[in-house]
Amino acid sequence: MVYLTRIEHFNAAHKLFNPAWSREKNEEIFGKCANENWHGHNYELYVTIKGEPDPETGFLLDAKKLSKLINSFVLDKLDHLNLNEDVDFMKGVMCSTENLAVAIWNQLTKHLPATVQLHCIKLYETSRIFVEYYG
Amino acid sequence: MVYLTRIEHFNAAHKLFNPAWSREKNEEIFGKCANENWHGHNYELYVTIKGEPDPETGFLLDAKKLSKLINSFVLDKLDHLNLNEDVDFMKGVMCSTENLAVAIWNQLTKHLPATVQLHCIKLYETSRIFVEYYG
Amino acid sequence: MVYLTRIEHFNAAHKLFNPAWSREKNEEIFGKCANENWHGHNYELYVTIKGEPDPETGFLLDAKKLSKLINSFVLDKLDHLNLNEDVDFMKGVMCSTENLAVAIWNQLTKHLPATVQLHCIKLYETSRIFVEYYG
Amino acid sequence: MVYLTRIEHFNAAHKLFNPAWSREKNEEIFGKCANENWHGHNYELYVTIKGEPDPETGFLLDAKKLSKLINSFVLDKLDHLNLNEDVDFMKGVMCSTENLAVAIWNQLTKHLPATVQLHCIKLYETSRIFVEYYG
Amino acid sequence: MVYLTRIEHFNAAHKLFNPAWSREKNEEIFGKCANENWHGHNYELYVTIKGEPDPETGFLLDAKKLSKLINSFVLDKLDHLNLNEDVDFMKGVMCSTENLAVAIWNQLTKHLPATVQLHCIKLYETSRIFVEYYG
Amino acid sequence: MVYLTRIEHFNAAHKLFNPAWSREKNEEIFGKCANENWHGHNYELYVTIKGEPDPETGFLLDAKKLSKLINSFVLDKLDHLNLNEDVDFMKGVMCSTENLAVAIWNQLTKHLPATVQLHCIKLYETSRIFVEYYG
Numbered sequence: 067m068v069y070l071t072r073i074e075h076f077n078a079a080h081k082l083f084n085p086a087w088s089r090e091k092n093e094e095i096f097g098k099c100a101n102e103n104w105h106g107h108n109y110e111l112y113v114t115i116k117g118e119p120d121p122e123t124g125f126l127l128d129a130k131k132l133s134k135l136i137n138s139f140v141l142d143k144l145d146h147l148n149l150n151e152d153v154d155f156m157k158g159v160m161c162s163t164e165n166l167a168v169a170i171w172n173q174l175t176k177h178l179p180a181t182v183q184l185h186c187i188k189l190y191e192t193s194r195i196f197v198e199y200y201g
Numbered sequence: 202m203v204y205l206t207r208i209e210h211f212n213a214a215h216k217l218f219n220p221a222w223s224r225e226k227n228e229e230i231f232g233k234c235a236n237e238n239w240h241g242h243n244y245e246l247y248v249t250i251k252g253e254p255d256p257e258t259g260f261l262l263d264a265k266k267l268s269k270l271i272n273s274f275v276l277d278k279l280d281h282l283n284l285n286e287d288v289d290f291m292k293g294v295m296c297s298t299e300n301l302a303v304a305i306w307n308q309l310t311k312h313l314p315a316t317v318q319l320h321c322i323k324l325y326e327t328s329r330i331f332v333e334y335y336g
Numbered sequence: 337m338v339y340l341t342r343i344e345h346f347n348a349a350h351k352l353f354n355p356a357w358s359r360e361k362n363e364e365i366f367g368k369c370a371n372e373n374w375h376g377h378n379y380e381l382y383v384t385i386k387g388e389p390d391p392e393t394g395f396l397l398d399a400k401k402l403s404k405l406i407n408s409f410v411l412d413k414l415d416h417l418n419l420n421e422d423v424d425f426m427k428g429v430m431c432s433t434e435n436l437a438v439a440i441w442n443q444l445t446k447h448l449p450a451t452v453q454l455h456c457i458k459l460y461e462t463s464r465i466f467v468e469y470y471g
Numbered sequence: 472m473v474y475l476t477r478i479e480h481f482n483a484a485h486k487l488f489n490p491a492w493s494r495e496k497n498e499e500i501f502g503k504c505a506n507e508n509w510h511g512h513n514y515e516l517y518v519t520i521k522g523e524p525d526p527e528t529g530f531l532l533d534a535k536k537l538s539k540l541i542n543s544f545v546l547d548k549l550d551h552l553n554l555n556e557d558v559d560f561m562k563g564v565m566c567s568t569e570n571l572a573v574a575i576w577n578q579l580t581k582h583l584p585a586t587v588q589l590h591c592i593k594l595y596e597t598s599r600i601f602v603e604y605y606g
Numbered sequence: 607m608v609y610l611t612r613i614e615h616f617n618a619a620h621k622l623f624n625p626a627w628s629r630e631k632n633e634e635i636f637g638k639c640a641n642e643n644w645h646g647h648n649y650e651l652y653v654t655i656k657g658e659p660d661p662e663t664g665f666l667l668d669a670k671k672l673s674k675l676i677n678s679f680v681l682d683k684l685d686h687l688n689l690n691e692d693v694d695f696m697k698g699v700m701c702s703t704e705n706l707a708v709a710i711w712n713q714l715t716k717h718l719p720a721t722v723q724l725h726c727i728k729l730y731e732t733s734r735i736f737v738e739y740y741g
Numbered sequence: 742m743v744y745l746t747r748i749e750h751f752n753a754a755h756k757l758f759n760p761a762w763s764r765e766k767n768e769e770i771f772g773k774c775a776n777e778n779w780h781g782h783n784y785e786l787y788v789t790i791k792g793e794p795d796p797e798t799g800f801l802l803d804a805k806k807l808s809k810l811i812n813s814f815v816l817d818k819l820d821h822l823n824l825n826e827d828v829d830f831m832k833g834v835m836c837s838t839e840n841l842a843v844a845i846w847n848q849l850t851k852h853l854p855a856t857v858q859l860h861c862i863k864l865y866e867t868s869r870i871f872v873e874y875y876g
Contacts, residue, residue: 068569069603077327079214079239084392095393097400098281104214105281106241108327114603119573122489123500124565129600130502146233146240160394164338168389192212192243195399198339198384203839204873219662230663232670249873254843257759258770259835264870265772295664299608303659330669333609333654347867349754349779354527365528367535368821374754375821376781378867416773416780430529434473438524462752462783465534468474468519482732484619484644503686509619510686511646513732551638551645597617597648624797635798637805700799704743708794735804738744738789 069185070126071114074136076145079106080161083150104148109166110196111140112188113174117181127182139177140170163191167199175201204320205261206249207268211276214241215284215296239283244301245331246275247323248309252316262317274312275305298326302334310336339455340396341384344406346415349376350431353420374418379436380466381410382458383444387451397452409447410440433461437469445471474590475531476519479541481550484511485566488555509553514571515601516545517593518579522586532587544582545575568596572604580606609725610666611654614676616685619646620701623690644688649706650736651680652728653714657721667722679717680710703731707739715741744860745801746789749811751820754781755836758825779823784841785871786815787863788849792856802857814852815845838866842874850876 081104082096092100099105113136119126143153149161155173159165167189175184190196216239217231227235234240248271254261278288284296290308294300302324310319325331351374352366362370369375383406389396413423419431425443429435437459445454460466486509487501497505504510518541524531548558554566560578564570572594580589595601621644622636632640639645653676659666683693689701695713699705707729715724730736756779757771767775774780788811794801818828824836830848834840842864850859865871 067605068572069605070569071601071603073599075327077240077242079241082394086392095398101281101283101287103283103286104239104241105212105283106214106239107212108243119567119569122491122565124487124567124570126569126602146236148236148238148240151238152236160392162389162394164340164389164396165394167338192210194343196341197396198341200337200339202875203842204875205839206871206873208869217664221662230668254837254839257761257835259757259837259840261839261872263770295662297659297664299610299659299666300664302608329613331611332666333611335607335609345867347780347782349781352529356527365533371821371823371827373823373826374779374781375752375823376754376779377752378783416776418776418778418780421778422776430527432524432529434475434524434531435529437473462750464478466476467531468476470472470474480732482645482647484646506686506688506692508688508691509644509646510617510688511619511644512617513648551641553641553643553645556643557641597615622799626797700797702794702799704745704794704801705799707743734748736746737801738746740742740744 067116068119068126069114069116070129070132071112072129072132072136074111074113074133074141076109076111076141077106078109078144078147078149079104080149081105082161084160104150107191109144110190111136111170112186112190113184114186114188115178115182116185117183120181127179135177136174139173143173163189163195163197164199167197171199171201202251203254203261204249204251205264205267206247207264207271209246209248209268209271209276211244211246211280212241213244213279213282213284214239216240217296218285219295239285242326244279245325246271246305247321247325248319249321249323250313250317251320252318255316262314270312271309274308278308298324298330298332299334302332306334306336337386338389338396339384339386340399340402341382342399342402342406344381344383344403344411346379346381346411347376348379348414348417348419349374350419351375352431354430374420377461379414380460381406381440382456382460383454384456384458385448385452386455387453390451397449405447406444409443413443433459433465433467434469437467441469441471472521473524473531474519474521475534475537476517476591477534477537477541479516479518479538479546481514481516481546482511483514483549483552483554484509485554486510487566489565509555512596514549515595516541516575517591517595518589519591519593520583520587521590522588525586532584540582541579544578548578568594568600568602569604572602576604576606607656608659608666609654609656610669610672611652612669612672612676614651614653614673614681616649616651616681617646618649618684618687618689619644620689621645622701624700644690647731649684650730651676651710652726652730653724654726654728655718655722656725657723660721667719675717676714679713683713703729703735703737704739707737711739711741742791743794743801744789744791745804745807746787747804747807747811749786749788749808749816751784751786751816752781753784753819753822753824754779755824756780757836759835779825782866784819785865786811786845787861787865788859789861789863790853790857791860792858795856802854810852811849814848818848838864838870838872839874842872846874846876 082099217234306322352369487504622639757774
């Protein structure tokens with residue numbers, strides 16, 4: 067079994083804001099991240115799949131095909147958008163990097179070919195903070 | 202003469218949108234960057250100053266003091282904010298990386314000690330695009 | 337279960353020197369790393385914790401709180417110090433990156449909140465060498 | 472148990488070409504990677520070993536010795552060479568990063584000292600694509 | 607005046623070989639780089655242009671347009687190709703990074719819009735070696 | 742004219758301490774950097790030379806030869822050493838990155854071949870702070 071990782075990027079706006087709480091409590095808990103006018107990030111996304119390489123190509127999956135799948139089912143729904151307002155699969159959950167990584171897993175796993183399995187979604191929010199989710 | 206550079210980071214939301222134009226023209230010119238619900242970036246800021254090192258300290262300027270100046274006069278006005286809505290010194294100009302670099306120069310240059318000169322503001326918008334301004 | 341990683345930095349001096357051995361044997365085994373006048377590194381520290389995100393915040397643990405814990409219990413005892421001379425929890429062990437990673441684990445694990453578990457300490461000594469410890 | 476990783480680099484030419492297929496099929500499957508005049512990469516190789524640190528040195532294995540082993544048994548056979556034409560242990564397999572990572576594992580594992588085990592070969596083909604193999 | 611830089615990548619094979627010299631002299635001067643079966647690199651290309659931002663867009667030049675120009679006039683002629691064999695504008699010169707940077711300048715400068723000037727071509731051959739050319 | 746840069750690394754211990762001052766004043770001015778037991782860094786050194794490429798080789802200077810010169814005249818005198826105690830060319834000056842960059846320039850410039858000129862010494866002390874010196 068080998069593991070193949072493809073790294074992609076997207077830019078998005080978001081805020082951390084729990085609508086069940088007052089503005090004061092949101093600012094106390096989330097600090098600057100609760101700014102009602104939003105802030106944003108250059109997210110860096112690592113998608114890792116696993117399986118057996120095909121003897122005829124040497125590929126687990128052509129990295130270009132993997133990139134197309136990530137673009138179609140994830141990046142096209144996130145890039146240059148507002149994570150709280152514009153993304154259907156983030157409705158009803160807090161817009162943290164933890165929840166975003168889980169949502170990206172759920173979004174992508176059902177669209178991969180049967181010959182491979184999704185192994186890990188790793189998501190950098192800043193160059194100092196990242197989240198990993200293994201399903 | 203030596204040059205000292207301090208690298209800082211900030212996260213912000215913005216959109217590219219010229220209010221003199223229709224929504225259609227904004228989308229034609231700026232594409233996804235015109236999304237009215239905003240997007241955002243992790244900006245990386247390089248501030249370079251120049252001058253003669255002090256013989257008693259060996260410093261052009263203590264890098265911690267330079268960092269404090271950048272924080273007080275630039276980052277505190279940009280970090281986790283909306284560049285179009287929340288930043289007084291970006292009012293009335295298009296919110297491009299080019300204009301933001303020039304505005305940061307204007308913001309910072311008047312607050313540096315007399316023994317040094319601002320040499321360059323370099324601003325990464327993404328890991329593939331950056332702007333430099335030398336005054 | 338999700339994994340959250342926070343990256344921090346510290347600078348320190350050290351030497352590799354086994355006091356049970358002669359200077360000659362230390363130089364034979366450790367080469368330049370045995371220099372009695374010390375050398376030093378910019379260490380890069382990755383702290384990974386694991387657990388369930390809180391539904392109200394979306395956070396496994398607020399990354400700012402994790403950073404404060406790492407600063408209080410690890411970085412304040414290592415940064416700009418001499419690992420052989422100034423660090424009580426490195427007394428009596430060889431000052432290798434392997435042993436330092438284990439010592440950082442032991443230092444930090446007892447101070448994390450009960451809702452999360454320490455998963456990995458990853459420590460870069462140079463940009464080409466790093467150690468991981470999983471407890 | 473601790474894990475030690477040493478990062479090394481090599482540059483090589485290759486092409487993706489299955490000799491059992493026509494030129495047309497190779498170009499259809501592999502695109503630009505099938506160019507018969509070759510292309511090439513700066514490969515970045517992460518070798519991770521695991522075991523118990525030696526109490527007398529604090530080392531799992533001296534990183535300089537690990538580097539020498541990687542150079543002797545892997546890099547000297549790959550660096551500045553043509554992976555399809557010049558490398559005996561890649562004969563008869565497709566020259567993908569997946570297969571190259573497996574071949575590097577097989578090449579290196581038999582030459583490590585008995586006190587450590589090979590844990591992972593991680594191989595970057597470009598800054599956006601890497602493969603991991605755990606044996 | 608502001609400076610805008612766009613970073614692009616390409617992968618290529620090459621060798622350093624002066625056809626006026628014997629194989630022995632080529633190997634003496636170029637070492638492993640003279641391997642007749644080729645080697646290759648992931649080249650990283652920084653293209654810097656300068657000029658005045660447009661007041662209506664805030665752009666010196668839309669970074670996407672700059673990327674398209676670099677792709678059409680430079681990358682499409684270099685990526686996944688053999689620099690010695692497949693590239694018309696490298697015929698008759700030694701295939702060094704120095705000469706490649708100059709050739710990329712000559713290739714690109716004539717296709718930029720009149721409102722900007724090419725300022726610098728910076729080309730990384732490996733993560734430790736790069737060349738800059740200012741015309 | 743083209744510019745060629747070679748990047749090298751060294752690790753060293755140092756402290757910032759002016760012997761004409763009291764310990765209290767040193768701690769007030771230099772903070773943690775005045776720790777009498779030293780601290781240290783992974784310095785990253787960029788050496789840039791300029792000149793005309795040789796038509797027979799395409800090289801400004803063989804990057805391997807440049808690396809050997811930097812190793813012989815700079816790195817062998819700094820790497821794994823104490824900048825305050827072990828380095829003859831830093832005697833009598835404050836051990837700042839500013840002064841170290843100037844000293845490296847003076848050390849290297851006299852040993853370069855007549856066909857090239859030293860253009861810049863760029864020295865990273867941490868990943869956030871660097872100094873440049875142009876002679």
